[in-house]
Amino acid sequence: MPSVRSIDDYFSQIESLCYRTDWKSGEKISKMVSLEDEHSQKPFLHIEAYGSRSKRCRVTNDEVFDEIICLHLHVLYNVHVAQDMITAQSTQIQIVQLFNKEILQKRKDENWFLPVFYRLCTDLRLLSKKAEATVSADDEGESSTNSFFESAAKAITECYRTCVSDVHAEEGTTKKVAMLNMTNQLFQIYFQINKLNLLKPLIRAIDNCGGLYNEFLMADKVAYNYFLGRKAMFDADLNLAEKSLLYAFRNCPAESMSNKRKILIYLIPVKMFLGHMPTALLLHDYRLDEFQEVVAAVKDGNLAQLDGALIKNEAFFIKCGIFLMLEKLRMITFRTLFKKVSQIVGTAQIPLEAFQTALRFVGVTDVDMDELECIIANLIASKKIKGYLSHQHRKLVISKTNAFPTLSGVSAN
């Protein structure tokens, strides 16, 4: 697409694309309404209320697109000139609502315009975030917290309903194919406002969508698996988390380095918990050196080092939302430390006092005998140790064979 030279040029480029009504043109128009595209920087497109001018350019062959474009210019004006993110956000909602009412609901048996719609929703999300930021910076009051995300989610949900009910159109033209992209949009909003429970019916709908799944775009499938994996991690469903995140990592193109990195941030803790440790090279290649010491500590069974590494990189881990997950690694670190003690002692009956000595050695001083027994009991219950506790003799009695099964062989849950 040649760069836009003037407002006439901008309208005429869109007009010629609207004639074609194919997916490719939809993709091109999506750039022309994007807030990230080069055109959005052109001052001659930053026009307030362009649609109400009597003398103006038009998309003559498509009134709805004409109105959308005018509103888009109004958004550009508010973003770049007035710097009024609140008006920009509400105008973008208007665009999405208009798109739903006049295009998604009325134009049967065609879906070439979906790329445009995806873009409008993405920009609505980003604008909501910016609007939220201006308000929260302004007043400390909690009164209207998340109202921009809420209104965006509402508008997108309405569109979602329109699309999933498009059951009459044929395979190639059904709007149902927009389901996954919209689920991803809502996933991102609900992550922001901590309402992941609202995704349940949407996830179930994707699970049950049958052959339609093959029609979804790879870009959406990779993103979906990334979000699904993150949610599964928070729900402590580690097997689903591993499966989804691995899919996302495997299928994310190597060029999208920063996305692969984001996937790894969640995949690494999940993998570690399941007993698979990332190599130092992997961490280094993806600029995730914050994990190096964590991995080393877990592998050694060195609790003090683990706690130290978590504290050192606390801000990073909290920002990513994985701090609590990483803290759970203490459990397998205990297991590895106890395994080492058992090997050194070399008998099937290990005095609990030996574990206490080891704990003191790694800087853990706040675990008394009761708590130690509790930790060991949990490790036995989760099949990480095969054996039993003799409370009376203050001993752990371990199985003669394979008392500490490899973690990757033990089921996660």
Add this chain to the structure above:
Amino acid sequence: MSSTNSTTTTATAPAAAKKDPKAVAAEKKEIEEEEFEEFPIQEWPERGDGEDDEVNVWEDNWDDETHESEFSKQLKEELRKGGHQIA
């Protein structure tokens, strides 16, 4: 002394306009960093299990100590000092 132009801008624009451009840029960057970025292309061939680009990035056998680590040596010494039985 202020030009008409700048007065109107301040009057109509809400707080965001007061922010200095550096802060706005930093904020923008942070938002972008957090977001899962959009892919430049939308479609490519799907890979099945085992068709990974990166193999051997996960270690499963880190646990079988073929050679004693420095940490293990120290632990052994500590247990010995503590009067525990050593194999």
